[in-house]
Amino acid sequence: MIQWKKFPFFDKELVKEEGSQNPNSVIQKLPISCTTSGRGILIIGDTEGFINFFDREFRLSSSFHAYNEMVNQLYQLKERNFLISIGHDEPGANPILKIWNLDKMDKNDVPLCVRAIKIEKMVTITSLVCLEDLSQIAVGLANGEVIAMKGDVFRDKVIKQKTMKHPGESPVTGMGFITKGVPSPVLFVVTTTHVYSYIREQEYCIDEEGGDIGNFVMSDDQTPIIARPDAIYFYNTDGRGPCFGFGGTKNKLLWFRSYLVVVGHEASISSSAGGGSGGTASGNSGIGYLSPSNMASKQTIVNIYDLKNKYLGFTDKFEGVSHIASEWGSIFIFTTDGKLYQLEEKDTQTKLETLFKKNLYSVAIDLAKSQHYDNASIADIYRKYGDHLYTKGDFDNAISQYLCTIGKLEPSYVIRKFLDAQRIHNLTSYLQALHEKNLANEDHTTLLLNCYTKLKDVKKLDQFIKTDSEMNFDVETAIKVCRQAGYYEHALYLSLKHNQHDWYLKILLEDIKDDQKALDYIQTLSFEEADKNMKKYGKMLVSNIPEATTRALMKLCTDYQPVHSAGMFGHHSSAFGHQDNAAANNMIHKVEELKLTTDKAAPEEFIHIFVSQPEWLTKFLEYTIQQGNETPLIYNTLLELYLREDKKGSASNITTTTSSSNSEESSNRLEKAYEFLTSPKSKFDEDHALILAQVHNWKKGILYLYEKLKLYNEIIEYHMENEDFDGLIKSCKKYGDQDPNLWVQVLSYFATHQKNCQNEITEVLTNIDRDNLIPPLLVIQILAQNKYTTLQVIKDYISRRLSQETQQIDKDYQQIKQFAEETDKMRNEINELKTNAKIFQQTKCIACHSPLDLPSIHFLCQHSFHQRCLGDNERECPLCAPANKRLLEIKKAQADSAGQHDQFFKLLESSQDGFSTVSEYFGRVKNTVTNHSQKINTLLSIL
C-alpha cells in the first residue's frame, strides 16, 4: 500500500478518572448516542435522553433531561451558544427538534428550550445541519428525504417544513452548508449512492457515487469531503475535486484544524492491490480481508492526515471506535468499550525537531509555512536542509535550498561553503539569485563574474551582462572583473551601456588596442568628456594613429560637437521614415543650437601628447594658429618644432650623404620659422623664443630677436663671437645712434683682436670721431693694446683731434680771460661800495622825472626818488628790485638744489658732458663743499 510518511505528531493518552489510573468512570458509564463540541465544552447525548456537558477536566459540569428517549442528533452553533438537538420523547413518536439557549437557565437550572419543532416524518433522522443564524435547518432522513426548515425560529409561529429532496432508495448519510464564496448558501447532500447540491432549492446531481454513513465531513474551509473505500474525495459545488487514494473502509471522518481524521479499517494488502475499486474492498469476502480473524473487524485504525503537507500525523489501532470529537485542541476518541482517548497535537517546534531528526526538511518547511512561521524561521529551516544536503554531498539540491534563504541568511555563509572550483556551478546559481533579488554587493558581483569566467560560460555571462536591464549590480566591479578575465567585449558593452567612458577607453586602448574605435568613441562624447579623455589617452592615440587623432584634436580645439548625434539622427530618421523628418529636423536644430555654445579645448593642453610625433604636432599647431586660437605657448612650441626639425634635418645632412632635397627642406623650414617669427601676428614669448633660437643656434632668429628686444650689445657680441666684422660694423652703424657706446666696444674689440683689422678700426674711428664719442686719449689707450695697430691708422684721427683740441683750448683761454676781467671789475665795484662814499648826484626823480625835492630817497644804485613816488616801498629801488630779486632767487635755488641729489644725478645722466655738470654743481654748492667733498670725489672717479 502506498502511503505517506508517518510522523508521531500526536500524543495518545487515556482519559482517566481524576486522581486514579482507571478510565474515566462517568464517561465509561454513559450510553453515548451522539456527541458534539464547541465553545469549550464537550456535549454528549445519551440513549436515555440526557444531554451531558463536560469540562476540560472531564468532570460532568452539568446534565439535563432533554428527551424521554434517546438523543439522536446534536448540533452546536459555533458563534452563538445554541444547541440544536433531535430526539424522541416517546417511543414510536415523531422525532422532535429542540433548540436550546445554553446561556439561559430556567427555574430548574436547565438550559432554556427556545423552540421545539416536531418533525413531520416518522423516519430515522440520519443527519442534521443548520446555518449559523438558524435561518435554515436541514434534516436528512434514512429514507433519502431532506427536510428544510426556513424562517425565524425565534419569532415565527409556524416553521414550515419543506421536503427539499424527495425520498429515494438510498438514505441521506451526510449534509453540509457551503456559505463562503457563493451568493446563497449551498446545501450539500450525500446519500449512499449520489451527491447532490441544492442552490435555492434547485437540485443538482454532482456525482453518481455517494458515501456511507459517517463518511462525510465538511472541512473548516467548507470543502465537502467524502470517504469511499478506494479513496477520499474532495468536492466543490461543481463536482469532484482532488482525491487521495487511501484504501480501506472508513467509519468516521472528522476535520481537525488542518487535519483529516479518518477512522476505519485498513484495506488488506491483497484486496487493495487491485485498485480497491468501488465496493470491492468492502464487499470482498476473500481470504485477504478476513484471514486475520475477527480481530480485524473489531480493530479500527485511526489515521490523521495532513492533506496539505502530505503526511500521516498519527496512526494507531483502537478497539472499536464509537464516536470522535474534537475540543480544546485535542481529538477525543470514544471506544466501544467505554474508554476515552485524547490525542493531543504536539507543538510545532517539537514537530519540526522530529522532522529535523529524520532529515525530512522539505516536510518541515511545508509544515512551518502552513503554521505561518515567519520568513526568518523558514529560511533557517531551508538553511538546515541545505546544510544537510551539503554534508550528504548533494550540492545541487543543497544550493536550491540555500536559494530560499536569500534575504535572511548572510550570503557569505553559503558562499564560503561553495567556494571551491568543483562547486562553482552551485555558487554561480546562488550568486545569480542574489543578483536577481537585488541583494548582491560588489563582492558578490565580482565573484559571480569570476565564476562565469572560470566556467567559461560566455552565454551566461552574456545573459547576465547584456539582458540585465535593471542595475542590480555594481557596474564598475563588473567591468573590472570582465576586463581582468579577458572578456573585453563584455566589459566594453557594460562600460558603453553605463557611460563609463573612462573604462571603455581604457579597455579599448590597453586591452584590445583598437585605437581607431577608441578615437571614434571619444568623438561621440560630450565636450567635457572628450576633452578629459583626449588628454588622458591622446598620447597613446597619437603615437598609434597620428593622423586621425590629430584631426580629432583639431576638431576638439575648434568647434567640437559629439559625432554620434548626427549619426543617430540619420539613423532615426531613416527608421521613422518621412513622417518623422520634421521631428528629426527639429532635433538637428537643437543640436545646432548646442553647437553654438560648444566649448573649445585649449590646444596648449594637448601639446604634451604629441611627444613622439613632432610632425603631427606641427600640423596641429599650425591648424590651431590658423584658426586664430592662440597663446604664446603655442607659438613657442611651434617655433621650437620648426627649429628642432631643422636641427634634425641638418643632423641627417651630416650623417647621410647629403641629399639636396633634405637640405632644401631644412632651409624651407628655416624660412618658415623666420617668416613665422617675424610675422606681426605671432604672439610668442620673445625671451623664450630667444632661448630657443640660441639653443638651436639659429643666427637669423637670434639677431632678429636681439634687434626686437633692443639688445644691441648682444648683437655686437654675437658678431664678435662669430668674428663677423662686416656685420659688426653694419650693426654698429645701424644701432650706433641708439647706443653710441657700441662703437667704443667695437673699437676695443678690434683693438684687442688678434688679427690685423686696420680698415675696420679706421672705420670705427671715423664714426667715433664724428660723434666725438670718447676722448682721444682713451682711443689711443685702447688701440695701444693692439700691437698690430699702426700710427698710420690713427694719424689722421689724432691730428684732427689735436687741432680741434687746440682750438678749443684757445677758446677757453679767451673765455677765462674775459671772465677774469669781469670778476675784477666786480671786485672793484664792491670794494668801492665798501670803502668810498657814494655821491648822489641825481637831480631828477627817476620815477616822475621832475626835479627832486625833499623828502627824497637815494639808493646805492644811483637811483633817486621822491619819497612820495616810492609809496610804501621805500626800502628797495623799484628799478633794481626785480634784478636783485632774480639774483637772490638764483642763489637761493642753487643752495636748494645743492641738497637735491636726485636731481643732480638726473642732470648728470642727461647731460652730454658729465664733468661740466659736476663742476657746475660744485660751483653752486661751494659753501657746503666740505660736506659733500667725499661724494664729489666718488662722482669724479666714476666720471
Next chain:
Amino acid sequence: MYAFLFKYIIIGDTGVGKSCLLLQFTDKRFQPVHDLTIGVEFGARMISIDNKPIKLQIWDTAGQESFRSITRSYYRGSAGALLVYDITRRETFNHLTCWLSKYKRKQNNTLQLAPPQNHDNCVPHSNLHLTWISAQCQMRFWADDVDDARAFANSNMTIILIGNKSDLEQKRAVSYEEGAKFAEENGLIFLETSAKTAANVEEAFINTAKKIYEKIQKGDFDIKDETFGIKLGQPSNKVEIGAAPPAQKSGCC
C-alpha cells in the same frame, strides 16, 4: 475572470514526471524529490491565447496502476490530455499504446458488462518486449472497458505527447524521432520537455490550449456541453452550475 476554462488531464506511467510538469507550469519550480501522487491532484493557471484569458484546470493523476480505478473517473470531460513518458525509460514509451487505446476505446462509448478482472496485467516491466506488451494491452482493454465505460473521453480531446526529462540527454532511451513518429501516427502533438529546466513546459500546455482554441473557433465543440471539458467564462457561480445539465450524467457508480 476567464473567457474559457479548459480541463486538462495529465496521464502516463508512474515516475515520468507528471506532477513535476504541473508544478513547473503552475508554480514555476521543480521539486527533485517528489512524493508519489496518491490519487488525483489539481492545479490551475491562467494563460492568454489570442488576447483572451483562459483558465487551465489541470488534473494530475497518479501513474501507479493501483490508482487507476480512482484516476479513471477523472478522464471524463477533458478538453486536453498530456500523455507523458520518460525519455530515459523505454518501457514508459512502450506503454503509450495502452494509454492511448484506452481513450480510443472510451471514445466508442460502449458499455460492456463483464465480470471484474485482475487489473494487474499492465504493471510496467522494463524488460518486456513491445509486442508482448501489446498483447497484454489487448487483454487489458477488455478488462478496462468495464470500469472505464462511464469514464469516457470525448472524441475531440486534444492529446499532446510529451517526452519528459529531456535534460537527462545522457540517459536517453527513446529518441526524439521515435517520439515524433509515434505522435504523427496517432495524430498527437509532440514535444520533449524538462520539468527540471522548464524547457518546453509552458509550450506543452499552451500549444495544447491553442489547438483547443482553434477547434473552438472552427466550431468543433458545443461549448455549452461541459463533457468536452470546456467552460465559458461566466460571472456567477450559479449559472455555471446551472449550465451543467443533469441529462449529461450517464451511468452510475
